[in-house]
Amino acid sequence: MDNDKPNAKPSEMNPEDLPDVRAFNDEFTRDFLQSTEETRPGYYPFLSGTGAYKMDFPAGGIVGEKGYGIIKEKKEGYLIGIENEDGTGSSITINYYSHPKADDIEIHLEQLEDRLGTDVEFKKMNSDGDKQLLYFTDAGLDGEFYTFAGYVQNEVNNGGIEVIYNTRCIDSEEKCTERKEKEKERVIKWMKSIQFVNKDRK
Amino acid sequence: MNDAIINSPEMRLRLIQLEYGDLPEEEFKEKVKRIYLEETGKELTANIKVRTSKEAKIGNDSGYDGTAIYFNSRENDIKEVYIISQGSQGMEDWKYNLEAMLAGQNISQAKDTDEFVKDVKNHFNIQEVEKEKKENSTPIIGLSHSLAHNNNTTAYLLYDTFDEVYSVNGAQTNYYQLFNADNELKKRVEEKFSISTTDPDAIYNIDPEKLRAFAENHYKGKAKNIHQIISEDDPLYAVSGVRGFFTLGDVRPIDTIPGYPGLRSIMDDIPDDVVKDLQELAIQYTVSSQNGGANAAIQDLLGVNMDVVNQFDGIWSVTKIYATNQSEIDTMIRDVNDKLPGLLTQIKTVTTNADVIFQRFVDARYISVDQKNLIVTELMNIQKELDGMQKSISTLVDIRNMHNFSAQLGGDIGTYLNIKDRAEAIKESLSKLNNKEFQKLLKMIGSGHQIQGILEAMGEGNKSYLGTDMILTTSGKEKIQVNISAALRMYDEGKGVLEDKLSEIKRLQVAIEREIVQCYKEKRTAVMNKIFDMESNPRTYTYLLRKHVYFSRLDKSIIGINVHEAFFPIDHAAIDDRINSLNESVEKGYTHLENYRTAIEDLFEEEEKIANLFDVVGGL
Numbered sequence: 001m002d003n004d005k006p007n008a009k010p011s012e013m014n015p016e017d018l019p020d021v022r023a024f025n026d027e028f029t030r031d032f033l034q035s036t037e038e039t040r041p042g043y044y045p046f047l048s049g050t051g052a053y054k055m056d057f058p059a060g061g062i063v064g065e066k067g068y069g070i071i072k073e074k075k076e077g078y079l080i081g082i083e084n085e086d087g088t089g090s091s092i093t094i095n096y097y098s099h100p101k102a103d104d105i106e107i108h109l110e111q112l113e114d115r116l117g118t119d120v121e122f123k124k125m126n127s128d129g130d131k132q133l134l135y136f137t138d139a140g141l142d143g144e145f146y147t148f149a150g151y152v153q154n155e156v157n158n159g160g161i162e163v164i165y166n167t168r169c170i171d172s173e174e175k176c177t178e179r180k181e182k183e184k185e186r187v188i189k190w191m192k193s194i195q196f197v198n199k200d201r202k
Numbered sequence: 203m204n205d206a207i208i209n210s211p212e213m214r215l216r217l218i219q220l221e222y223g224d225l226p227e228e229e230f231k232e233k234v235k236r237i238y239l240e241e242t243g244k245e246l247t248a249n250i251k252v253r254t255s256k257e258a259k260i261g262n263d264s265g266y267d268g269t270a271i272y273f274n275s276r277e278n279d280i281k282e283v284y285i286i287s288q289g290s291q292g293m294e295d296w297k298y299n300l301e302a303m304l305a306g307q308n309i310s311q312a313k314d315t316d317e318f319v320k321d322v323k324n325h326f327n328i329q330e331v332e333k334e335k336k337e338n339s340t341p342i343i344g345l346s347h348s349l350a351h352n353n354n355t356t357a358y359l360l361y362d363t364f365d366e367v368y369s370v371n372g373a374q375t376n377y378y379q380l381f382n383a384d385n386e387l388k389k390r391v392e393e394k395f396s397i398s399t400t401d402p403d404a405i406y407n408i409d410p411e412k413l414r415a416f417a418e419n420h421y422k423g424k425a426k427n428i429h430q431i432i433s434e435d436d437p438l439y440a441v442s443g444v445r446g447f448f449t450l451g452d453v454r455p456i457d458t459i460p461g462y463p464g465l466r467s468i469m470d471d472i473p474d475d476v477v478k479d480l481q482e483l484a485i486q487y488t489v490s491s492q493n494g495g496a497n498a499a500i501q502d503l504l505g506v507n508m509d510v511v512n513q514f515d516g517i518w519s520v521t522k523i524y525a526t527n528q529s530e531i532d533t534m535i536r537d538v539n540d541k542l543p544g545l546l547t548q549i550k551t552v553t554t555n556a557d558v559i560f561q562r563f564v565d566a567r568y569i570s571v572d573q574k575n576l577i578v579t580e581l582m583n584i585q586k587e588l589d590g591m592q593k594s595i596s597t598l599v600d601i602r603n604m605h606n607f608s609a610q611l612g613g614d615i616g617t618y619l620n621i622k623d624r625a626e627a628i629k630e631s632l633s634k635l636n637n638k639e640f641q642k643l644l645k646m647i648g649s650g651h652q653i654q655g656i657l658e659a660m661g662e663g664n665k666s667y668l669g670t671d672m673i674l675t676t677s678g679k680e681k682i683q684v685n686i687s688a689a690l691r692m693y694d695e696g697k698g699v700l701e702d703k704l705s706e707i708k709r710l711q712v713a714i715e716r717e718i719v720q721c722y723k724e725k726r727t728a729v730m731n732k733i734f735d736m737e738s739n740p741r742t743y744t745y746l747l748r749k750h751v752y753f754s755r756l757d758k759s760i761i762g763i764n765v766h767e768a769f770f771p772i773d774h775a776a777i778d779d780r781i782n783s784l785n786e787s788v789e790k791g792y793t794h795l796e797n798y799r800t801a802i803e804d805l806f807e808e809e810e811k812i813a814n815l816f817d818v819v820g821g822l
Binding site for chain 2: 065067071074097114118142147164167
């Protein structure tokens with residue numbers, strides 16, 4: 001019936017017809033997923049609750065319901081927990097704000113740096129053509145974790161997204177550094193999948 | 203930083219209260235100077251610059267509202283910035299803040315606080331100085347009351363926004379909120395409690411007590427710079443024992459209502475989810491009533507616009523009002539539909555636990571057993587009516603969404619009458635609860651949150667407060683309390699009035715000169731011109747003879763006119779008298795003010811330097 005349509009929203013589909021992955025098995029997370037078709041292997045299309053941006057969502061991830069917060073179309077924040085394919089775990093905090101202007105980028109990068117609690121340098125990268133910029137940093141190893149962070153600034157309208165990506169690594173410093181370097185490219189590629197949905201302005 | 207400009211709790215409290223007044227910039231600066239003078243006895247010798255978050259265009263989205271005061275003086279080596287933060291005044295945002303604060307995912311007002319401070323530093327050209335060279339830096343000091351304490355302190359913990367944070371009756375910081383925002387804390391918590399990184403909600407399974415202790419310890423370094431004054435009777439404090447909230451910094455407790463044990467002890471072992479709902483109600487109540495009294499509170503909480511509802515009176519009147527106020531009614535319906543369900547849940551939590559909660563109030567002697575029974579019964583009634591109201595409203599919204607006008611009108615009329623009945627029943631319950639004793643109690647509890655209440659309870663030595671006015675008590679045999687703030691206002695404003703009067707008198711003198719003296723001169727010149735004309739051309743005036751002599755033939759003529767003129771100076775002695783007596787009245791006024799001043803000065807010992815206060819005010 002309706003479920004046969006390829007463009008039906010996953011949240012309205014019969015749970016039995018959904019892919020058997022962690023993201024779809026979680027009812028709260030399912031609401032954000034736009035289709036059961038992968039965007040690329042291991043990722044599904046995700047639309048934020050504000051509708052302000054979309055991204056590839058890892059099949060092994062879930063969005064925390066208790067920590068989720070949203071106000072109108074202005075702000076949204078949540079935590080994602082991911083079971084990686086290699087058995088490790090990662091967590092991502094994402095905070096969206098509708099007000100940041102491209103001109104104030106220094107302020108917002110400074111604030112993200114403060115949240116990381118360590119001195120970092122951000123590297124500017126193009127993402128989604130020239131419509132937005134990604135500022136990426138490798139915040140290094142600390143305790144049982146290594147951390148990447150990114151700030152996506154909308155260059156067409158106002159808006160910014162703070163992303164903090166922690167992966168747990170309980171191993172020697174050498175091994176963890178090696179894994180971190182291997183994971184870095186994958187994380188950058190994923191961060192570039194975060195794209196603002198720019199509605200036409202009148 | 204002992205020599206900071208604003209260096210006493212009383213000054214901080216008065217400054218925070220001053221910020222609520224939304225004064226124009228110049229008046230605000232004058233009042234800042236006055237507070238400084240009254241509290242220190244000295245004239246403020248620094249320049250004051252002010253910037254608001256509105257000017258900086260910050261906080262439009264989050265509702266953050268703040269004012270920065272920059273004290274600067276090269277000669278006196280003064281440079282300090284005070285940031286007075288106001289929590290959001292808008293209901294919408296606070297509702298979100300609360301939910302998000304509890305959920306832990308909102309730091310937007312803290313982020314705005316930090317953005318504002320960065321803007322202020324940039325605006326006043328305050329250079330960032332390396333941490334090691336602290337003595338050269340400009341200290342940034344955060345001041346806050348109520349909800350803003352959460353903003354300021356969270357901003358300080360996350361972004362190092364301030365050097366010192368001072369707060370009064372603050373909404374406390376929340377470790378769930380910080381766990382999500384501060385990556386350092388997040389990592390340490392996950393390690394310490396061995397919680398799964400893959401489960402985003404794992405933090406909520408940790409024993410709140412252990413988490414609180416861990417968070418307190420994690421921030422203990424910064425806690426040294428956080429200073430709080432909390433009223434033991436503050437309703438916000440009473441309900442801040444709910445999970446998630448923790449108190450950082452040194453706390454000076456103030457007993458604003460002596461003779462009662464304080465509200466916090468009543469709440470201490472009431473279940474968490476009950477306190478959480480009470481907390482939400484308490485915060486909404488404090489915000490709404492700060493903004494616009496009880497009517498505003500009803501509309502904010504319920505969505506019911508009492509002005510509209512009060513007009514409903516039978517079918518015909520409903521139809522009439524419907525025709526005239528349709529958009530207001532539409533808004534109200536949707537508003538009620540949005541707000542009621544949440545409120546109802548909270549009310550239900552209270553009614554379900556009413557017996558336990560209000561018994562504690564009885565035990566603490568806030569209310570009697572009869573009063574408790576009355577409250578419980580009426581709350582039950584209110585809940586019943588709200589329940590019914592919600593059912594009617596939700597059908598109404600369903601009909602509305604069908605876009606069928608006559609169905610809408612028919613549905614509306616029935617429902618309005620239903621709402622009116624229910625609103626009236628609620629009003630009746632409320633009026634039973636709104637008797638004098640309860641009003642007194644509520645006012646008393648509310649005052650525990652206000653800055654004035656704290657100030658009044660804080661007096662030390664010969665100093666006390668009435669509202670935000672400073673009172674000094676004389677040290678002689680007979681204790682006389684003098685409202686110094688009011689005395690200085692009267693002296694200052696009295697002088698101002700007399701100055702105004704003097705300049706009015708001057709204007710009157712100028713007017714007299716212009717209108718009377720000048721006029722006399724003009725008239726005199728006209729007369730003299732006429733005389734000259736008559737004397738030079740006597741024949742022209744022959745016709746004047748006719749008045750005196752009858753003659754049929756003109757055989758007589760005027761050959762000369764000689765006017766014996768005498769001009770007396772204008773006699774405006776009467777006017778001068780008036781002016782003199784006006785001037786005298788100003789003199790008398792000054793003498794009066796000075797006598798008044800001396801009388802007050804004489805009440806106090808010389809070393810109390812009261813004279814200096816008047817000197818400075820006179821010259822301000």
